[in-house]
Amino acid sequence: MLFRSVLVSALLALGACASAPKPEPVDVDVTVSPAADGTWTADYRFGKAAPAWAFARSAVTEADKTPWRAQAWTVETPGVSLKRIGRYDVLSADGAALTSVRIRFKPFTEQLEKDYRPTLQFSDGGQAHYTNQFEIVPLTSAAAAESLPVDVDSETVPTTSRLTFDAPGRRILYGGSVLDGRVVTGTGSGGYAYFGDAEVIETPALAAVIDPGIPEWLRGELDAYTPKLLALHAEKLGPPAVGRPMVFAAWGGADQPGVSLNGGVLGGLMQMDLRGQRVLNPDKPVKNLARWFLGHETAHFWLAQTVRAETGADNWMMEGGADILAVRALGVLAPDYDPTRRLQGEVDDCLGLVGPNEPLAGALERGEPQAQYGCGAVLLLAAEAGLRKREPGADAYTFWRRLIDANREDGVVTADDWLAAFAEATGDAELTAETRRFVTEGVADPAAFVAKLFARTGVAHSVGADGKLKLGAN
Ligand SMILES: [Zn+2]
Incomplete structure (x- = not known):
């Protein structure tokens, strides 16, 4: 099926331009505007007194693992600094409470390590800015950033916010609407605001x-x-x-x-x-x-957005699940595709990134997010192979369909839910208990565990003379 071009107005509701009531007071009020030279400004006004504020999204760059804001953001307000403290970019002014801060930035378009790109740059000049790059939470001191957990945001540190993109005369696509020059949302709303004139196709x-x-x-x-x-x-x-x-x-x-x-x-x-x-x-x-x-x-429109993991630590279910569903989709839609290399990569990632007595659930805190993909995929390969023994033709889709149906209402799949489905798929209580240990506590010999997992469930594999686990056709 080919994309069909349509008038934008047929697809997107035209945003109403109502006269604005007096805005609600919020902890963080930020207005983001373009300048004529291609830079943008972010004007923060703080409604809560705090001596320091940490940017929730403070990933490092994929290319050289350095903080990205230092490369693209400049604080223009005298006396205020933007510094890297622990895992966070932090605004502070020598202990004084911040009231307003102006930042000038060049949209940052490079890839970050396991986070969303701050700005998507289109080759015709269009740009889409990620809302949450502006998300910020208050701290009791700048030094407090040292001990913040890895996944701080304005829900875990309750912070109300208003984010206004103010770009008079510019066409904006946001949240399914086409808007004329202005978007008002929250800094934690998790969207991209597109500025540009490209056609929308559907x-x-x-x-x-x-x-x-x-x-x-x-x-x-x-x-x-x-x-x-x-x-x-x-x-x-x-x-x-x-x-x-x-x-x-x-x-x-x-x-x-x-x-x-x-x-x-x-x-x-x-x-x-x-x-x-x-x-x-x-x-x-x-x-x-x-x-x-x-x-x-x-x-992820299903695994993350129809049902989600309860915590970031449990995201191995979603990332490993998405990896294997992508492979199974290719098996249906492109039958000449050979998944062996891709699946071997999952096994190698898993065993390379989870060491003896390291729980899979701790991978994110250990700074090894890729382990969630590899080991999540390995566990799902075993689950679908176990299920296939009883139900020929079953695959990862079958396993996940049941998890989604059972949890669609509350929208959450916990690691317990996943392990219960694994127990049902494999009919193997002992293996399920060991899999639970691998997830929550770690096992002494991860390679031996995965070899046993594959042998018991029927994932085709061999173990070489070097002890290396090699997948067969799966
Ligand atoms: Zn993913």
Whole structure:
């Protein structure tokens, strides 16, 4: 099915421009505006007295693991500094309570380590800014940032906020609406506000802003595969809670060798950035990478947005689940795809990143988020193999369909729910108890545990003379 161009007004409700009532007082009121030179300003006004404020989203860059704000943000208010303290970027002024702070920034368009790109840059000049890059929480002192846990936000440190994008004359797409120059939302709302004039294209399965710079052959692939993929996920998993999703796909250019594909899913929105020389010409591995990436990210409309994990520590269920569902989708939609390399990578990541007596649930705190993908995938491979022994034809979709149906109402799948489903799928109480230990406490010999897990459930594998676990056809 091809994307069909439509008038934007047919898709998106026109945002009403009502006369604004007096705004509610909030702890953090920030207005973000473009300047003529391509920089932007963020004007913070604080309604709560605090000597320091930490930015909730303080990831480091993927490329060189350094804090990104130091490269792109400048504090213009005299006496106020922006410093890295512990895992957070912190605003402070020598102990005095902050009242208002002006920051000038160049939209930061590079990939961050396991976080959303602050700004998606489209090759026609359009930009989409992530709301939560402006999310900030109060601290009792700047030094208190040293001991903050890894996943602080304005819910865990209750902080009310208002985020206003003020860009007179600019067309903005936000939250399914087209708006004229102004968006008012919260700093923790988890969305991208798109500023630009690109056409919105839509199919029954999705609506999208696709960068016109993306090479034609891959645009064609996005056109053809994505609607089929979303239809397959929905057929196998039931309807997603988020309705018809929106896709922002940006082209980052061919300056770098190879291919890079990054992005993520937020409340009914998938955003992605493609770049690299290898994307310029049709290339089968790049095509399969793009299909797998789309499979993973769109799976999150179910695994994360229809049912979510209770805590970040349990996200191995969602990330490993999305990885395997992407592989199973390829098995249906592209039967010539061989998943062995991808699945072996999951095993290697898992065993490389979870050591003796290290719980999988502690991977995020240990700074090894990739372990959630690898080990989550390994555990799900075992669950589906165990299930397939009793129900030929069952796969990861079958396993997850049951978890979703059972938990759709409260919208949460806990590790206990997952382990109960594993026990049911495998009929193996002892193996389930050991799997629980792997998740919550760690096991003495992770490689021996995974070998046993595969042997007992029937995941095809062999163990080499070097002790290395090698997957067969699964
Ligand atoms: Zn994911």
